[in-house]
Amino acid sequence: MEKKETFAEVFEARGVKRRDFLKFCSLMSVYLGLAPTMVPRIVSAMEKKPRIPVIWLHGLECTCCSESFIRSSHPIVADIVLNMISLDYDDTLSAAAGFQLEEIRKKIMKEYKGKFILAVEGNVPLKDNGVYCTINGESFLDVLKETAADAMAVIAWGSCASFGCVQSARPNPTGATPVHKIIKNKPVVNVPGCPPIAEVMTGVITHFLTFGKLPDLDRLKRPKTFYGVRIHDKCERRPYFDAGMFVESFDDDGARKGWCLYKMGCKGPTTYNACSSIKWNEGVSFPIGSGHPCLGCSEPDFWDNGPFYTRRADVSFVGVNSNADKIGVVAVGAAAAGMAAHAIGTAIKKGTSESKTVETEED
Amino acid sequence: MAKRIVVDPVSRIEGHLRIEAVLDGNNTIKEAYSSGTMWRGLEIILKGRDPRDAWAFTQRICGVCTTVHALASIRCVEDALGVEVPPNARIIRNLMNATQQTQDHLVHFYHLHALDWVDVVSALSADPAEASRIAQSISPWPKSSVGYFKDLKARLQAFVDSGQLGIFSNAYWGHKGYLLPPEVNLIAVAHYLEALDFQKEIVKIHTVFGGKNPHPNYLVGGMASAINLNSDRAINIERLNLVKKIIDDTITFIDQVYIPDLIAIAGYYKGWLYGGGLGNYLAYGDFPEKSVNDPNSFLWPRGAILNKDLNTIYDVDPKDMSQVKEEIAHSWYTYSNGNGKGLHPWEGETNPQYTGPQPPYKYLDVDKKYSWLKTPRWKDNPMEVGPLSRVLIQYAKGDPMIVDTVNYVLKTLNVGPEALFSTLGRTAARGIECKQTAGFMLHFYNQLMENIKSGDVRTFNDRMWDPERWPSECQGFGFTEAPRGALGHWIHIKDQKIADYQIVVPSTWNASPRDGKGRSGAYESALKGTPMDDPNMPLEILRTIHSFDPCLACASHIMDMNGNEITTVKIS
Ligand code: SF4
Numbered sequence: 023m024e025k026k027e028t029f030a031e032v033f034e035a036r037g038v039k040r041r042d043f044l045k046f047c048s049l050m051s052v053y054l055g056l057a058p059t060m061v062p063r064i065v066s067a068m069e070k071k072p073r074i075p076v077i078w079l080h081g082l083e084c085t086c087c088s089e090s091f092i093r094s095s096h097p098i099v100a101d102i103v104l105n106m107i108s109l110d111y112d113d114t115l116s117a118a119a120g121f122q123l124e125e126i127r128k129k130i131m132k133e134y135k136g137k138f139i140l141a142v143e144g145n146v147p148l149k150d151n152g153v154y155c156t157i158n159g160e161s162f163l164d165v166l167k168e169t170a171a172d173a174m175a176v177i178a179w180g181s182c183a184s185f186g187c188v189q190s191a192r193p194n195p196t197g198a199t200p201v202h203k204i205i206k207n208k209p210v211v212n213v214p215g216c217p218p219i220a221e222v223m224t225g226v227i228t229h230f231l232t233f234g235k236l237p238d239l240d241r242l243k244r245p246k247t248f249y250g251v252r253i254h255d256k257c258e259r260r261p262y263f264d265a266g267m268f269v270e271s272f273d274d275d276g277a278r279k280g281w282c283l284y285k286m287g288c289k290g291p292t293t294y295n296a297c298s299s300i301k302w303n304e305g306v307s308f309p310i311g312s313g314h315p316c317l318g319c320s321e322p323d324f325w326d327n328g329p330f331y332t333r334r335a336d337v338s339f340v341g342v343n344s345n346a347d348k349i350g351v352v353a354v355g356a357a358a359a360g361m362a363a364h365a366i367g368t369a370i371k372k373g374t375s376e377s378k379t380v381e382t383e384e385d
Numbered sequence: 386m387a388k389r390i391v392v393d394p395v396s397r398i399e400g401h402l403r404i405e406a407v408l409d410g411n412n413t414i415k416e417a418y419s420s421g422t423m424w425r426g427l428e429i430i431l432k433g434r435d436p437r438d439a440w441a442f443t444q445r446i447c448g449v450c451t452t453v454h455a456l457a458s459i460r461c462v463e464d465a466l467g468v469e470v471p472p473n474a475r476i477i478r479n480l481m482n483a484t485q486q487t488q489d490h491l492v493h494f495y496h497l498h499a500l501d502w503v504d505v506v507s508a509l510s511a512d513p514a515e516a517s518r519i520a521q522s523i524s525p526w527p528k529s530s531v532g533y534f535k536d537l538k539a540r541l542q543a544f545v546d547s548g549q550l551g552i553f554s555n556a557y558w559g560h561k562g563y564l565l566p567p568e569v570n571l572i573a574v575a576h577y578l579e580a581l582d583f584q585k586e587i588v589k590i591h592t593v594f595g596g597k598n599p600h601p602n603y604l605v606g607g608m609a610s611a612i613n614l615n616s617d618r619a620i621n622i623e624r625l626n627l628v629k630k631i632i633d634d635t636i637t638f639i640d641q642v643y644i645p646d647l648i649a650i651a652g653y654y655k656g657w658l659y660g661g662g663l664g665n666y667l668a669y670g671d672f673p674e675k676s677v678n679d680p681n682s683f684l685w686p687r688g689a690i691l692n693k694d695l696n697t698i699y700d701v702d703p704k705d706m707s708q709v710k711e712e713i714a715h716s717w718y719t720y721s722n723g724n725g726k727g728l729h730p731w732e733g734e735t736n737p738q739y740t741g742p743q744p745p746y747k748y749l750d751v752d753k754k755y756s757w758l759k760t761p762r763w764k765d766n767p768m769e770v771g772p773l774s775r776v777l778i779q780y781a782k783g784d785p786m787i788v789d790t791v792n793y794v795l796k797t798l799n800v801g802p803e804a805l806f807s808t809l810g811r812t813a814a815r816g817i818e819c820k821q822t823a824g825f826m827l828h829f830y831n832q833l834m835e836n837i838k839s840g841d842v843r844t845f846n847d848r849m850w851d852p853e854r855w856p857s858e859c860q861g862f863g864f865t866e867a868p869r870g871a872l873g874h875w876i877h878i879k880d881q882k883i884a885d886y887q888i889v890v891p892s893t894w895n896a897s898p899r900d901g902k903g904r905s906g907a908y909e910s911a912l913k914g915t916p917m918d919d920p921n922m923p924l925e926i927l928r929t930i931h932s933f934d935p936c937l938a939c940a941s942h943i944m945d946m947n948g949n950e951i952t953t954v955k956i957s
Contacts (some may be wrong), residue, residue, distance in 0.1 A: 036588030073549055080735035082425050085399045086448020086599040092496075092584040093598065108549040113396050117500045117556035119927055120392040126555050140697075143800035153739040154757075156422045158393045159742040188427065188445040195737075217448060218597050220585075222588060258618070272604060278611040280618020302597035305587045306627070309596035313619070314609035317441060317602075325442070 075130050075138040078112040081162045082155050082189050082198050083144025087180040088114045090217035094224045095304035124158055131172040140173035142183045142201050149197030175209040184212035191325035203241050212243040216319035219300055222248045253290035253316050258299040287331040289318030392923045397497040399449040399510035400937025412920055417912035418751045419896045421758040421937050428735050436462045436878050437605045451599040452485045452866035459605045461863025461874040471843040476833045477594050479672050483825035488587040489868040490819035493934045495580040501928040502650050503573040506558035511567035515686040520572050523649055526641040530678045537575050557922045564653045576642050579643045587635050593624050607845030614684030632826045639823045647816040655798050660929035662911030664693040665766050666774035671729040671866035685866055688778045701874050704862050712760040715898035730875035730887035760897040761889050769907040770870025790817045811932040852881040867891050869934050892936045
């Protein structure tokens with residue numbers, strides 16, 4: 023019989039001091055938006071639970087989610103992969119290949135039936151019997167269904183697995199389909215973003231390990247903790263938006279002073295994500311902070327809500343003050359004036375469809 | 386009796402790759418077949434979109450080499466529109482590119498490739514004192530005390546004793562092909578973990594200029610990160626100091642960890658010189674010191690080598706319709722004017738037509754079509770691209786840093802230059818090149834500082850931003866040397882929209898199936914002739930395939946928008 027260690031034992035065995043372990047737990051509670059009174063509960067949960075096996079499948083994707091995951095910056099980054107979880111199957115990091123790797127998948131499914139997490143990066147091509155993505159001669163669809171049947175819960179990493187992302191953009195040639203539309207009888211948590219922020223990924227896993235259940239989700243199955251608020255609502259450039267001070271061209275005077283990027287196509291007003299709060303790569307910056315408009319990469323269908331630089335986000339609902347509404351209207355008007363006639367049609371149509379998306383997101 | 390083995394999935398790569406190999410009675414690989422088993426169809430998706438958005442779409446081809454398609458794409462659109470970017474933008478792009486190369490090579494060596502040479506389980510029997518002695522004899526890197534290795538060994542033992550081996554499960558530990566003593570294995574495990582922690586620091590340079598990593602932001606016409614020494618919302622002295630600190634730490638890590646490890650490990654494997662393969666090498670070159678249209682100003686030269694002949698470097702022109710062509714003799718596509726002829730990317734087509742076995746299947750029918758990758762050829766020659774190509778071209782051209790470093794490595798290992806034409810040579814070339822690109826990071830940082838000091842803070846050229854100024858039709862070529870090799874993008878713009886977009890990526894060159902004449906690409910030919918100790922444990926195959934650093938998401942996204950009529954599936 024295998025001996026299963028608790029987190030605390032693993033941390034200790036790997037030379038992580040108790041002080042660092044406690045620091046890790048309290049950091050996680052901050053990321054998870056929990057009251058400080060919850061820290062002891064995390065500590066005690068981590069001390070008692072054995073490592074949960076994770077099978078990490080890759081479908082149609084670009085591996086940016088895995089890359090983001092290994093950027094996770096809390097105190098014990100190398101230990102996430104090796105010790106927070108037992109990452110037993112992952113095409114990107116596993117030492118084994120071929121049938122030895124497939125054996126592991128089957129073994130975990132059998133020995134940990136109903137007790138492992140299935141993490142999915144990428145999505146599923148449904149067209150033409152799944153020939154657009156095969157693993158060991160099997161269609162990814164079959165591999166996913168087979169594995170999910172025994173999983174305790176499914177985490178859909180990134181915009182691919184959550185919503186479809188780039189390969190499902192019009193006209194979706196391979197029939198790329200997100201995980202939640204295929205796996206219906208298991209809890210699925212969507213962690214969108216292209217890729218998601220590293221600490222959001224590890225935060226979701228830690229929440230699950232700590233409390234034994236998925237975090238609270240919104241209607242799009244996203245954890246409320248990280249996707250509850252729009253980028254725009256926490257953006258450091260927001261005062262300039264409210265004051266009507268906009269970048270009019272890249273590298274103009276306003277750009278050099280860090281004014282609002284709304285007129286450059288910023289989708290911050292319609293994008294739910296933690297970029298403007300947690301920020302990227304240990305808080306170094308985020309897209310808007312480095313002068314580029316938000317592409318809205320965690321929103322469903324963001325690839326088809328472009329063009330990125332010329333279509334303005336719909337801000338009519340932002341309405342925290344009437345001033346912002348007015349700016350929005352003025353700005354959209356200015357945008358339309360600068361466009362060719364056919365482009366106006368597209369912009370208006372797209373604007374409408376995005377408003378709808380946003381409405382459905384609101385709880 | 387011939388035996389056929391399959392390795393699928395090939396792990397520790399990007400994307401989905403399958404290798405089928407036929408062994409002779411002595412378990413030596415007689416034939417090998419490389420198949421990309423994924424296709425996403427981005428070509429069709431790009432059609433009709435704003436060319437200024439193309440970088441973001443193509444960037445999502447690959448999240449490992451997360452900057453290279455964006456860079457090739459903005460260069461491609463700028464070439465079509467005739468835009469020159471300001472010096473700061475050129476320098477920042479070079480700095481980001483050097484950052485990408487360095488980080489990617491480091492991650493490849495430790496996390497995707499090392500376990501082909503390093504036996505993790507063997508490290509459990511290491512003597513920490515001896516490991517410490519060896520570590521201190523090859524490098525001044527401070528984490529090398531007896532206590533450090535003792536502690537690591539204890540932690541590793543506890544990990545293995547837990548019975549949950551995670552990413553190390555069911556691998557090839559104890560295989561006869563592992564030649565390192567336990568102490569060197571222990572050092573390598575230590576550095577596997579340290580590199581995993583450190584790699585995330587290097588990419589913060591992308592975050593400074595591009596807002597995030599993976600997938601930092603790029604911009605047609607320049608870079609979006611404005612420079613303003615009097616603002617805390619722009620590139621200022623604090624940001625530049627952060628960049629400098631990361632560069633210094635990176636150079637130290639490469640010099641004191643990666644290079645000494647590489648040489649130490651190579652010393653034990655210098656008798657295993659399989660995997661040379663084609664002997665033809667191609668590079669588009671990169672790191673322009675002046676205009677991107679002036680290949681003579683590139684720090685990495687453009688050129689080609691045929692038949693391992695380092696005395697002749699051929700000129701390469703990717704815009705010449707007769708040079709780069711893609712064939713589909715063994716790829717799941719059709720061409721409208723017959724499948725027999727290769728097409729230059731500016732006239733290329735991608736009409737997917739799967740004719741392979743229906744899943745689930747056991748073997749591919751390799752006499753027919755067997756891959757989602759096309760088969761690119763340069764002047765009808767199969768070519769290898771990547772670090773070995775670039776290093777050989779620089780070596781042949783006499784680049785002083787490369788000549789010195791290569792000669793130092795060869796001398797230290799006590800092998801001749803012919804050792805370069807091998808799996809180990811490819812792996813060594815990547816390390817040598819990583820040292821070079823870490824130096825480039827500092828070089829471009831200094832250039833940026835000099836240029837800012839001279840009073841130039843421009844990062845963007847708005848001359849062609851407005852589509853109304855664009856010609857009604859134009860075409861362009863953009864390129865970069867990705868970590869995995871020569872990458873080219875070709876575009877047609879019509880009525881301010883993308884009419885046609887084609888990409889020929891490094892892993893397509895290397896992992897391609899056979900061409901119409903039955904000639905293998907780089908992977909297939911490198912595997913041929915390799916003896917396998919145990920056909921059930923494909924360590925030798927993984928070692929050689931990993932030495933190319935496969936990136937299959939890239940390789941199976943050859944782009945073209947010509948007349949694809951694809952019916953959308955109904956998803957209920
Ligand atoms: S529009 Fe964009 S840049 Fe402006 S305040 Fe909103 S999120 Fe920030």
